[in-house]
Amino acid sequence: VSFRCRLCGEDYSFREPRYRCECGGFLDVPAGTFSAEATPEFSVGSIWRFKEAYGLPTDAAPVTLGEGGTPIIQKTIDGFSVLFKLDFLNPSGSFKDRGASSLLTYMKWLGVRRAVEDSSGNAGAAVSAYAAAAGITCTIYVPSYTPDGKVVQSKMYGSEVVKVPGTRHDANSAAVAASRSSFYASHLWHPFFVSGLSSAAFEIWEDCSAGMPGSVLLPIGSGGLLEGLYRGFSALKETGHISCAPKLIGVQASRCAPIHDAFRRHLDDYADVEAERSVAEGISVARPPRARAVLQALRGSGGYTVAVDEDRIIAAAKTLARIGLYVEHTSAAAFAAWFTIDRRDREDALVILTGSGLKETGTYGSYF
């Protein structure tokens, strides 16, 4: 088994530490095997019940903090029944723990001792948490303007946080440069991050045994979760567990919508956009490296994209909180989009609430 470049088809051994192809393309891992039978040693809770599905080496021992197994609840909104998957209840407070768990499992198997990552948000926290669980030393590169409060969680997990003068792109370059001597644990690039995210599809299938949702709404920044869901639902379809997979509806903030723009203009890769600052910072990714895969997944699922304005995102965050669901703006964007879609798609929708509102105390405090 090996990595394969989606662009040029080149193969690389799993033993070779790399995050992308020599040609600059992004890598894929084989589909793995989906089995509805729980792996005996992980019969409770976590994503590792579906261990074979992530395409990892068979002798890789899971690095786990009990991620996944998040509840789905039903609410009635404007006369519609809506399902919410509470993925903000993961160990570090976001869905990214699913991907960090599978990526760090691979890294531990590979014998990695030092890792670098470049995220001041949920991915940085998730990678830091699982690096701590794996006993791997982690350095996070962030732009120098990042507020100290944003990186406290990563620091508490033991990561070193390095502030890089300049833009988000400069922080990225610093991480790439450092990856010559450390492993680049990139949530944007790495296929083992994406394969772990497919666990959310298996859980939706399991919990919706009475009937799958017709559409799944989720926020997309780099789009890893959408790619992961497509991978998971495709595996369920191929093994005959479902006959029809849900439409995937990817939601971006209007202020930074390179995938939405590309989808509308029938492009194969992300569109060049002038990114403005959005409250939904977690999905403000101007140049998502796996956009080709995300666009293929969107089209393959029969889904589409929606872009939502700032005032709608803020209103949706408040509406959710008033029914007891405290999530960050990024997650609220997906719910904001629900109000704008076709009546038919609204009727049997599931919205993934990806990140906890507890991460945005500062911003939410400014509303009072």
Ligand SMILES: [Zn+2]
């Ligand atoms: Zn290539």
